[in-house]
Amino acid sequence: MEARDPELKSELNATLQARSELGPEYESALIDSFLEKVDQRLDVTLDRRVRRHLAEQQTMVARGARTPPAPLGNFGERFGFGVVSLILAVPLSAIGAANAGIDGLVVAWLGIVGVNVAQIARSRPLFRRSEERTKSDWEG
Template structure:
């Protein structure tokens, strides 16, 4: 930033030198020329900050798109898993009773309950992360 300030200072010195050489009749044109340079400098700085801010927003949006907004296993997935589990429970119960009697039925249902408990535990996040508000250039 200091290099640009020195460039602006050189422009100001050149404008003042030209005013002293040309006289007061060219003062307004010289001031307008210098102010145009300052205006361009401000526009460049503002454009650079806006581009950086937009890039930061785009990165934040991209990161949010990659990370799930809902906990693992949202309602539809859990509901579907429960329905499929109950449908398969009928067949597994019949197979367990036919092959091992009541003990087979107990083992089949212990397996069904275990799989559903694991799915329920997997779909609930242990910790919820709060996102701190990021500082930006707009607050400088």
């Protein structure tokens, strides 16, 4: 077993040694004790990572950099939206063509394309003013 944390490895060895000395009737208490130590170690590690991440964000903000926006929707959401859009395109096309002929069909498809373009624009804005590069005092 390759352990990253020698302290936890020694705690595990001590727990196993105590179990062999005390017997199986204390096994539950020994395991609970060891898991509590692992939980404490995880809490310390997680706290350290969160503090480091917050410090990095504060540093970026202090330097004037904008944190990147969270992505709006993952691949599954975008794919699902496209599939639903195509499925709904069939009855919308039929309704538009049946009621208004070719003009109704064109209006239905313009609406479908418009909704999909709006979805793309929501997830990827075309113009991002905060990302425009400005010259600093060091550049002439």
